[in-house]
Amino acid sequence: GAGVSQSPSNKVTEKGKDVELRCDPISGHTALYWYRQSLGQGLEFLIYFQGNSAPDKSGLPSDRFSAERTGGSVSTLTIQRTQQEDSAVYLCASSFEAGYGYTFGSGTRLTVV
């Protein structure tokens, strides 16, 4: 597609439930990133995929968070046993060149109640 697509745009879930967030990057972009943004805050790095290399998971806040990227394209971020502090906007970005010229999706607003 023309841009980075994320779904769902909004997700309300009960504490303790698992959620899956999806990101469809721009075709041909080999780099894909997940960030988290709490209300009025900066962007917190979560995980980075580059081609077929092992992902950089250094930003994942706990082992409840995991992500995969299938076929070098679509990525899914999974949060298990959600907690209220997981409430945030989860942003996905892709780029042709690593670390440069990101295109962000519109994000998934996750609310844990």
Added chain:
Amino acid sequence: GQSLEQPSEVTAVEGAIVQINCTYQTSGFYGLSWYQQHDGGAPTFLSYNALDGLEETGRFSSFLSRSDSYGYLLLQELQMKDSASYFCAVRGATNKLIFGTGTLLAVQP
């Protein structure tokens, strides 16, 4: 580790010039980027500096001094639509962007 500092808020009037500063600490450095984010929107790419000096793109310019670990975004002829958050971001040795906490720019009539 990596860290970036930028002012939390800046206020300016329409037609004025405003400068948003960013200082950084990073292990390895490839470049400094700037992103704009309107309230409720996604961040959008503005500029990238890999070398020292000034890069100009229309009303926006970005400057980098690698020896001072410092950069700034300069916005000229401010318009109301420029009201947004502006983030600097460093590309370090790990080839991903680490973002600052953002500067909220309020443009007043």
